[in-house]
Amino acid sequence: MSTLENAPEGHGPVLRMESVRKTFGDSVVLRDVHLEVAPHTVTALIGASGSGKSTLLRCANLLEEIDDGAIWLDGEEITDPRADQDAVRRRIGVVFQAYNLFPHMTVLDNITLAPRRVHGVARAEAEERARELLERLGLAGKADAYPDRLSGGQQQRVAIVRALAVRPRLLLLDEITAALDPELVGEVLEVVRGLKEEGMTMVLATHEMGFARDVADQVCFLDGGVVLERGSAEQVFGEPRHERTRRFLRRIVEAGRL
């Protein structure tokens, strides 16, 4: 039995966005964004910094309120003002670029906080599952350490465990390797690969093009808040339709990142 199995699943896309628009003051960060994420697939959001990748993820988790359009999670509209936002967030795991671990708690407490306080799991059971996950991600000895004592790669893996501990339906990964030293990137990406094999549905914003091409079932190229190109990894990386995509990929190749 997999320890990472998903919550009971519905039919159709796990996440669906339609005509999503989001502005901060005068700047339009997302305009008319459409997205569909099928169960057990990985969607990679690529694009330059400021193209709206992170905002899109934050909107999907209701950390940002969208201006227009709608978002569905398992067929249920979560942007309905009457929707229970806490209940929605309970079903979505998020891993942040800067880890955002709670510095005043041990690794174990970081991981068991939500299962215990939000999902009402008994401490012993929550800790057992946390230790199991830590062990799987090669962090068995770190349960009682404080986050500050861990390397960036270890902290990010703990953050992944924390997101997984509540058995989310969907995992959002926001440039999770962007803050890591190059030699630590691999260990974190390896974890994501493992999760894909277990069938976790994921949406990830990333600058790691090689990884995106390798792991993603669907790649979306964002440019100026628009999903300019959406298709399989082969399509988007192999034969991009838009000039902007081609230019972006060329720059990436020149920088030696692909």
Added chain:
Amino acid sequence: MTVVKGEPAPEGADDTGDMTRGGPGGDGYVPSERRLARERHRRARARRATAIAALSTLVTAALLYLVVVNAPGWPRTKETFFSAHYAREAFPKVLEGLWLNLRLLLVCGAAVLVLGMLIAIARTLRGPVFFPLRVLAAAYTDFFRGLPLIINLMIVVLGVPALRLQGVTVDPVLLGGTALTLTYSAYVAEVFRAGIESVHPSQRAAARSLGLTSRQTLRHVVLPQAVRRQVPPLLNDLVSLQKDTGLVSIGGAVDAVRAADIIVGRSLNYTPYIVAGLVFVALTIPMTRFTDWVTARMDRRRAQGGSL
């Protein structure tokens, strides 16, 4: 003085420790002549700095002594402010009064922490329902931080009994304690609020995306970090409160200050004030040292991480 260049070297710096630092490597490391010379120089500089500090202290002390003793009024001052006879008489009385200050500190301190925290939380609550609460809390802190403590005390200690309300105490200790709590809650609320606002928004975002409600986020993620950060300024306010408990004497409560006052009134010798002042200082020093210790310990724990 051109002798001491640069910063004063730490006295008794562990020069010997420097020497052996390369040793345990087991790589047959032998300190170079350059390193040994450098360390000799550092030791010499440290010795010189210590000597200069000692000399300068001695000269300053001697000067101060001479200035005070040679002041025209010194014999008179010595008698009225530093009389051993009156000090002996005042000391036990002052200590007796101090017990009241200590009890006030304990009770008011606890009340201030609770009330201050509630006000701080009220000020950070979002949502339209809490609008009146937010406004009240803001008005409270604005008012009581601005109102001089002594005026607050007089209004409460003298004004409340004048109302002759049924069932309301006229005990100057209780009323004085209430006034202290009112003022200090406002200070402490601001300290807590600063702490709450210093917790980075990404912490809140992480907690909310785990599904924690805003109340759970406040309780498990924001407040623990806020309080930890604010321990030094909180203890600072408590030290301040400790001194200000002396002000309840204006209502006639016999605390350390009032006990000294009584003797002064009888003898026209001011030594008891000096005694009371020194007792307060003596009480404050352990508190400040405790503050330093707690702060240092928190820094260490964060750095070590796993030890607790």
